[in-house]
Amino acid sequence: MVAEARRALWLYRRLLGAQVRATLQYEADFWIMSLSAVLVQAVGVVFLWAIFRSIPEINGWQFWEVVLIYALVVVAEGLSVLVAQGAWTLAVTVNFGQLDAMLLRPYPPVLQVLSSAVGMNGLGNLVLGTGLLIAAVRHVDVSWNVGRVALGLLLVVAAAGVKIGLNLLTNCAAFWLRSPYSMFAFSMHSFGELARFPVTIYGLGVRITLTVVLPYAFMSFFPAAAVLAHGPARWLGLLTPVVAIYCLWIGTTVFRYGLSRYESSGH
Amino acid sequence: MTFVTAGAVPLPADTRSRRIRAYRSMARMALKSLLAYQTSFLFGMLASAFGVLSMLYLWRSALAAGPRQGFDWPQMKAYLLVAFVVGSLVSSYTDYRMANRIQQGDVAMDLVRPVDYQWSRLAESVGFAVYEAGTAIVVVLAAAAIFGGMPPPDRDTVPLFILSALLVLPLRFGIVYLSGLLVFWTQNYVGVQAARIALITLFSGALVPLAFLPEWMRVIATYLPFVGMASTPALLYTGSLDGSDATTAVLVQAAWAVALWWLARLMWSAAARKLTVHGG
Numbered sequence: 001m002v003a004e005a006r007r008a009l010w011l012y013r014r015l016l017g018a019q020v021r022a023t024l025q026y027e028a029d030f031w032i033m034s035l036s037a038v039l040v041q042a043v044g045v046v047f048l049w050a051i052f053r054s055i056p057e058i059n060g061w062q063f064w065e066v067v068l069i070y071a072l073v074v075v076a077e078g079l080s081v082l083v084a085q086g087a088w089t090l091a092v093t094v095n096f097g098q099l100d101a102m103l104l105r106p107y108p109p110v111l112q113v114l115s116s117a118v119g120m121n122g123l124g125n126l127v128l129g130t131g132l133l134i135a136a137v138r139h140v141d142v143s144w145n146v147g148r149v150a151l152g153l154l155l156v157v158a159a160a161g162v163k164i165g166l167n168l169l170t171n172c173a174a175f176w177l178r179s180p181y182s183m184f185a186f187s188m189h190s191f192g193e194l195a196r197f198p199v200t201i202y203g204l205g206v207r208i209t210l211t212v213v214l215p216y217a218f219m220s221f222f223p224a225a226a227v228l229a230h231g232p233a234r235w236l237g238l239l240t241p242v243v244a245i246y247c248l249w250i251g252t253t254v255f256r257y258g259l260s261r262y263e264s265s266g267h
Numbered sequence: 268m269t270f271v272t273a274g275a276v277p278l279p280a281d282t283r284s285r286r287i288r289a290y291r292s293m294a295r296m297a298l299k300s301l302l303a304y305q306t307s308f309l310f311g312m313l314a315s316a317f318g319v320l321s322m323l324y325l326w327r328s329a330l331a332a333g334p335r336q337g338f339d340w341p342q343m344k345a346y347l348l349v350a351f352v353v354g355s356l357v358s359s360y361t362d363y364r365m366a367n368r369i370q371q372g373d374v375a376m377d378l379v380r381p382v383d384y385q386w387s388r389l390a391e392s393v394g395f396a397v398y399e400a401g402t403a404i405v406v407v408l409a410a411a412a413i414f415g416g417m418p419p420p421d422r423d424t425v426p427l428f429i430l431s432a433l434l435v436l437p438l439r440f441g442i443v444y445l446s447g448l449l450v451f452w453t454q455n456y457v458g459v460q461a462a463r464i465a466l467i468t469l470f471s472g473a474l475v476p477l478a479f480l481p482e483w484m485r486v487i488a489t490y491l492p493f494v495g496m497a498s499t500p501a502l503l504y505t506g507s508l509d510g511s512d513a514t515t516a517v518l519v520q521a522a523w524a525v526a527l528w529w530l531a532r533l534m535w536s537a538a539a540r541k542l543t544v545h546g547g
Contacts, residue, residue: 032458036465043465050479051325054335058328121458183310190314194321201328203413206320 015115030120037124061198064139071132072220073196078125079160086116087167095180097265155223158244162219165247175258192216218243290390297394316406319351336478342505348407349504350473350497353435355403361392365447366456421506428503434520441527451538472498495520
């Protein structure tokens with residue numbers, strides 16, 4: 001069991017490494033993707049800053065606390081794009097019947113799909129997100145000790161797990177929609193962007209969806225509330241690792257279910 | 268999909284009207300192709316709708332304590348929704364298709380067609396825009412229903428508002444087309460597109476009215492073509508821009524639309540040379 005898991009992880013690293021090497025062949029691409037990712041996220045921060053210049057707090061949340069929430073989304077996005085960008089290739093893979101080859105190899109198809117691409121914009125996200133996270137952590141009113149730092153790190157990793165699981169889940173729509181574009185998953189990803197702000201600003205329906213149906217709020221708002229010990233949401237935030245495991249589980253389960261519907265192309 | 272078929276009717280000898288007919292049918296075909304594959308487009312529209320939804324919620328909370336920088340909640344609502352509709356124009360396929368054809372080399376086929384490349388892309392963009400604006404207005408109506416209505420446009424500036432909103436089309440086309448042409452040099456489009464969207468969003472005032480930005484950023488914005496792509500029409504709608512300021516703003520929009528058109532011409536001739544080099 002342990003040996004199997006280690007082999008799976010080793011192969012995953014090898015597969016991803018091959019993608020990294022392939023991507024780095026195009027050096028200009030690497031820079032364009034990284035810099036554009038930084039630019040996109042920086043604009044988001046300027047936007048927050050511009051609002052908070054005129055308004056001291058929104059719904060009881062202050063600037064650096066919101067930056068913390070925002071930074072968690074950027075980091076989770078960066079990690080998911082770096083280690084599991086392959087979810088976004090599922091639409092093309094299914095549409096062109098390229099899953100056939102993956103089904104023949106002695107390695108779980110879901111891991112082959114996830115490791116089949118690497119997004120270099122993830123690096124830009126990760127650099128900017130980490131910078132923001134550090135800046136935010138230094139400004140928020142929290143007393144840090146070893147336990148809280150460990151909790152923070154655990155929650156960041158779990159937040160990425162939530163995003164990866166939900167990316168896989170939403171991209172599984174490819175098995176049903178059969179379009180070569182991942183527009184459904186992309187629209188859900190945009191919905192997930194709502195988690196860049198404190199979810200308390202939203203109406204009840206949106207809040208429930210972000211918490212329960214597609215729990216994007218667990219990649220940012222709830223973990224941030226847990227670290228900041230801010231409001232009743234902090235207790236939910238401690239559940240982030242559980243939610244991450246749930247998201248990854250439901251993603252793989254739906255993938256397996258989708259696989260049973262897969263009938264290659266040309267039939 | 269951009270094929271122009273002559274049909275049963277012989278083409279008139281006059282090349283000018285022949286061209287116009289060709290562009291008209293390109294626009295029609297673009298609209299039809301969008302309708303034929305509308306699922307993807309509608310999901311894309313849904314994605315932008317989520318964006319405007321989060322902005323509305325955020326501003327509603329932010330302005331709950333009272334107006335800021337001259338914006339109260341109803342005005343901000345109107346501002347964001349108008350910015351959303353004009354921002355939907357030329358937002359779906361124009362650049363994506365261009366980039367794809369440039370990367371694949373299919374653009375060589377476009378070069379041999381007896382129509383102008385830039386006018387052809389504009390014609391297609393107009394075709395797309397009909398559907399883009401239509402669906403964006405539906406989204407706005409739904410959003411207005413959720414958020415307790417949307418104030419009507421300011422009566423004094425209505426004609427200028429309409430003119431300004433129409434000018435967004437050539438303006439956005441100019442920027443989108445220019446960024447599409449960049450693919451001749453970069454080969455990468457996803458990154459270029461993301462960067463373009465980020466710049467437009469910030470400096471057009473689509474997310475946050477320029478009044479909220481610090482002085483130096485506003486100065487930069489005034490020298491860029493983006494202001495006319497959201498801020499100008501949205502401010503005209505809410506009536507925050509009037510008198511000679513309003514007229515000037517619309518003239519600036521028109522000037523940029525023309526300038527971008529000719530800039531794109533220059534860039535295209537450079538790009539076409541670049542392509543020849545590629546082909547050996």
